[in-house]
Amino acid sequence: MSGPTLVIELAEPLSAAALREFRALMVGLSSHFDEKRPGFFDVNVPAERLGVEDGRTEDWRKPFPLPLLGRTGSDEELKALVGFNPQREDRRRPFLVYLMGPDVGDEGVFEAEHADQPEVEAVLGFRPTHAVNVSACCNRDIDHVVTALLTAAVMDVIGGVANVELLDGQELVVADLPGVSGIAHDCMALGTADFLRAWVGHPAFRLVK
Numbered sequence: 697m698s699g700p701t702l703v704i705e706l707a708e709p710l711s712a713a714a715l716r717e718f719r720a721l722m723v724g725l726s727s728h729f730d731e732k733r734p735g736f737f738d739v740n741v742p743a744e745r746l747g748v749e750d751g752r753t754e755d756w757r758k759p760f761p762l763p764l765l766g767r768t769g770s771d772e773e774l775k776a777l778v779g780f781n782p783q784r785e786d787r788r789r790p791f792l793v794y795l796m797g798p799d800v801g802d803e804g805v806f807e808a809e810h811a812d813q814p815e816v817e818a819v820l821g822f823r824p825t826h827a828v829n830v831s832a833c834c835n836r837d838i839d840h841v842v843t844a845l846l847t848a849a850v851m852d853v854i855g856g857v858a859n860v861e862l863l864d865g866q867e868l869v870v871a872d873l874p875g876v877s878g879i880a881h882d883c884m885a886l887g888t889a890d891f892l893r894a895w896v897g898h899p900a901f902r903l904v905k
Contacts, residue, residue: 699832699839700903702847703809704856705816705824705886710735710795717853722793725849735795735828736802743789743838746845750789750838789842790833793850797826805829819878819886820857828856840903844896848889858892860885861904869900 710718715735723729728740743750796802810824817823830847832839847858857877862870867879875891885891895901 698905699835700843700905701829701831702843702892702903703859704828704830704847704851704854705820705859706797706826706828706854706856707820707822707824709797709800709826710854714854715795718795718850721849721853725846728790732794733801735800737791737793739791739793741789741791741842741846743842746842746849748838748841748845789839791843791846792831792833793828793846794831795826795828797824800826813880815880816859816884816886819880827859828854835905840901841896843903844892844901848892851889851892857886858888860887860892860895863902863904866900866902869898870895873898 718735719731719737722737722739725741725745726737726739727742727745728738730738732738794802796806798806806827809827828850830843830850832843851858860870862879862883862885867882867885870876870885870891871879873887873891873894875888875894877886877888877891879885885895
């Protein structure tokens with residue numbers, strides 16, 4: 697990928713119902729949608745659909761309103777997301793968002809990314825059985841923001857723990873953010889969707905390409 701990637705670690709395979717909700721979310725957020733296989737989505741996600749203004753200057757690192765994407769147990773939010781008109785706007789923020797692991801696809805990628813990670817597993821409290829990669833195909837500043845917010849939106853639907861690779865020195869910044877479960881190897885932050893949203897709002901926010 698030419699842009700940043702975030703990983704959602706899962707403690708168990710996605711149920712059929714969770715996979716349907718995952719797909720419905722991606723359809724609703726996307727102006728272009730192509731499902732390569734169940735759980736593998738080639739999409740364009742306009743920043744505006746995640747509550748972010750696209751087209752900011754290079755000096756964009758300041759707080760801004762974030763979307764209310766938390767799940768409450770009802771389907772009203774999901775219906776609102778799916779209700780977007782896919783022709784209304786298209787800022788061409790291309791992403792590959794895909795479930796991987798045993799019996800779903802990309803098993804080799806999953807095994808390579810999760811080989812010998814006892815420190816990560818200790819922070820997680822479980823050994824991941826599957827994961828979702830959220831990979832941006834562009835590397836502008838706005839793509840880093842959308843990657844984090846899109847990952848948080850997916851977590852609202854399917855659960856899991858975000859695994860965020862850190863740049864040098866960022867571990868000192870993110871350690872006290874809400875929703876952080878812990879830091880592994882001094883270069884990986886693990887946490888909730890709330891952590892991702894708090895990290896996006898921080899002046900030092902930047903993902904690893």
